[in-house]
Amino acid sequence: MIAARITPKIVWFGLALNLCAWLAVHLPWRAGLTPRVWMAESAIKTAFLCAAYGLALALNMEIAAEYRQTRWLRVAWLALAANAGVSIVRIIVESSLLNLIWPGHTRAPLWGLLQHLTIVPANAFLLFGMLAMWWAYHQVGLGFTIEKRDYAAIAGILGLIVALVVFREGLSEARSPYALSRWLQLSGLALLSLSAAASLVLHRMAMQMSGGKLAVALSFLTFYTLLRGVLVLIQAGQRVSLMEGQSPGVPYSLFVGLCWQAVPWVAALAAAYRAEMTVHAARELEQQRAAKAVLASA
C-alpha cells in the first residue's frame, strides 16, 4: 500500500524541501551574490513538481481502487489521477531544461502551444473528477446543501472568466501566431473556472461534514483548483498593468514562483489525506479483528 508510506507529513516535507531548494538557488542571485543558475532552478522545479504529481497520480490510483462498487467515485479519482498524469507531461513540456536540447524552446510560440495542449486535457480531467465526486456524494442523500453565498461565489468565478475572455490581452498566448494556442488557452481557463466552481460545492460539503479526513481532502482539492485559478488571474492582471519592457517586482516574482511550485503539492496533499483515511480504516479493522480473536480464544 503506497498510502501507508506516503503520508501527508511526507508530502508536507516534500513541499518544504522543494521550496527551500529553489529559494537556496534563487535568492543568492536575487541578492546579487551569484549569477542566475537557470539550469539548477529549472532542474529543481522539474524534478520536484514531477515528483509531486507522481505522488498524486500513484495515490489517486490507489484511492480509485478503493471504490470497486462505487462507480462514480472510482471514475472521479481516476480522473484526478489522469489530471496528475497529464500535468507531469505539462511540467516536462514547459521545463527550461528542454532548452538544452532545443535552444530557445521556452521562448518559441510552439512552447505555449505544447503547454496548452497539456493544460486543456488536464483541466478537463479535473473538472470531470470534481463533478463525478459531487454527483457521487449528492446521490447518497445525506442532505448536503449549497448555500446562497456559494451561488454568489460561483457567479463571481464565472464573471471573472468572462472578464478574462474580454480582456484576453493579459493572457500569455494572446499574441501567439497559432490560433489553436489562443483558443486552447481560453478553453483551459473556462475548464479551470468551472472546476473552481465545482470545487466550491465540494468545499461546502466538506464544511458540512464537521471534521474528518475526507473533509480535509476535499478542502485541499478546492484549494488546488482555486489556487491555480487565482494565480492565472493574478498573472493576467499583472501582464495587463505592466508597461512594455517593464518587469514585475521581486516580491511579486518570488510569491508567484513559490505558489506555482506549491500547486502540485497541494494536489498530492489532497490525495494523501484521502488515502490516509483508508490507512486509518485498515489499521482499525486489523486491531478490531485482533481483539475479537483474543476474545474468541479466551
Add this chain to the structure above:
Amino acid sequence: MTHLFSEEEWNDYIEGEVDEETRDRVEAHLIGCLSCWEFYERMANATHALRVSGAGTRAIFALHDQQLHAGLRGVFTKINAVEAESGAAGLKSHRTIQQRLDALAAVMTPMCGSRTAIKALRAAAQVSPARSLERVTEDNWTSFLASLKSIAAVMCGETGARLVWESGQF
C-alpha cells in the same frame, strides 16, 4: 312481537323506567291485546326470576372490603411485575442499541466527520425496515447495518465500510 312499541319501550316499561305518558299508552294497549298481555307477563316473570337469583348469587360470593382490596392489590402487583419485567428488558435492549449506534458514529467520525456520521446513521435507518433511528432494534439491526455499510462505502471507502460493518456486528 312489539306491536305499537319499540323493544326499548317494552324493556323500559318492564323495568319501570318509562315516563308517565308511555306507561299510559302501554297499559291502554295491554288491556285490549291478549298476546301483548301474555308477552308482558312472561317477560315480567323472567325479569323477577333473574333479579332474585342475582341477589342470591351476590349473597353467596359477597366480598368484604378487606378481601376486595387484597384481591385488587394482588392483581395490580402481578400486572406491575409483568410490566416491570418487559420494561427492564426493553430498556436494556434500547441501551445496548444506543451504545452500538454511538460506537458506529465514533468509528465513522475520524473518517468523514461527526455530522456526516450522524446523517449517515439516520439515512441508513430511514431506508431500513426500522424507518427511523429511534426504532432500530436488535430485530432490524442487520438490515440497518447493511444500509449503513452502503453509505459508508461512498463516504469512507470500501475499507471504511468493512470497518463499519464489522464494528456493528453483535
